[in-house]
Amino acid sequence: MERTAFLARLGGARPGPALPDVTALPDVHTELRAGEDPFTRFAAELADVSGTCEQCSPDAVPAAVVAALGAARAVALADDLAAFTGPVREALAAAGLEPVAYAEVAADRERLGALEATVTGCAVAVASTGSIMTTAGAGRAAALIAPLHVCVVAAGQLVGGLAEALQRMPAGSMAALQSGPSRTADIEKTLILGMHGPGATHVILADRPLPEFLDPSPETA
Numbered sequence: 001m002e003r004t005a006f007l008a009r010l011g012g013a014r015p016g017p018a019l020p021d022v023t024a025l026p027d028v029h030t031e032l033r034a035g036e037d038p039f040t041r042f043a044a045e046l047a048d049v050s051g052t053c054e055q056c057s058p059d060a061v062p063a064a065v066v067a068a069l070g071a072a073r074a075v076a077l078a079d080d081l082a083a084f085t086g087p088v089r090e091a092l093a094a095a096g097l098e099p100v101a102y103a104e105v106a107a108d109r110e111r112l113g114a115l116e117a118t119v120t121g122c123a124v125a126v127a128s129t130g131s132i133m134t135t136a137g138a139g140r141a142a143a144l145i146a147p148l149h150v151c152v153v154a155a156g157q158l159v160g161g162l163a164e165a166l167q168r169m170p171a172g173s174m175a176a177l178q179s180g181p182s183r184t185a186d187i188e189k190t191l192i193l194g195m196h197g198p199g200a201t202h203v204i205l206a207d208r209p210l211p212e213f214l215d216p217s218p219e220t221a
Contacts, residue, residue, distance in 0.1 A: 032127060042126075042127040042205075051203065052202045059087075061084055062090065066095045068204065069097075069148070075115070076102040076117075076142070078138040080137040081119065081152060083154075084206075102118060102138070115146040116148060117150060118149055119152065120142050120150075120152070121134075121137075121154065122138075122153055124168055124169070125157055125205070126159060127160050128162065130179055131165075132178050132201075134175070135169075135170055135172050143178055147199050149198040151201070154206050155207050182196050182197030184196065
């Protein structure tokens with residue numbers, strides 16, 4: 001068919017169905033229940049999929065990263081760590097580690113294969129599913145390439161559910177929603193962690209607002 005005629009037919013096609021309303025949060029299990037604490041739900045959901053997490057103040061994040069890495073020595077830091085990059089690198093150096101920038105090794109399969117851990121930030125973390133969303137800002141495989149993935153969630157990045165996560169998802173060509181370590185039970189129905197991705201996922205939440213009933217403000221103290 002001639003190109004002009006083809007485009008004319010497309011222009012005259014009937015419009016598709018209207019897009020769903022994403023301004024109101026649906027009452028489903030992928031959203032927080034009324035009055036539910038996001039951190040408590042996130043920790044429980046992540047534990048259910050064999051992941052671990054902790055909460056600490058922003059200035060304690062570097063030490064928390066060092067502790068989470070354990071015996072890992074070959075470590076890469078993703079670009080999306082943002083303001084945490086410098087302090088985390090300094091803490092690792094003080095612990096005798098020489099982390100590399102993930103962007104520097106991303107094109108080198110041999111160096112990628114030698115990584116024992118990656119440390120990334122995220123776009124958002126989803127409380128109702130225990131998931132973290134990473135984008136190309138971290139590097140396309142930074143959260144998936146090493147046996148251990150440590151993810152730092154900055155203040156304000158923990159959202160209630162998937163609807164809010166999708167609303168806040170940055171524009172780009174790639175977004176990955178990761179819920180704990182990778183797993184498969186294809187072989188003899190035996191569950192194996194880390195078959196095609198990290199075998200361990202540890203999330204560090206860099207502080208969070210307290211629930212209103214715990215707010216230690218002068219008016220309520």
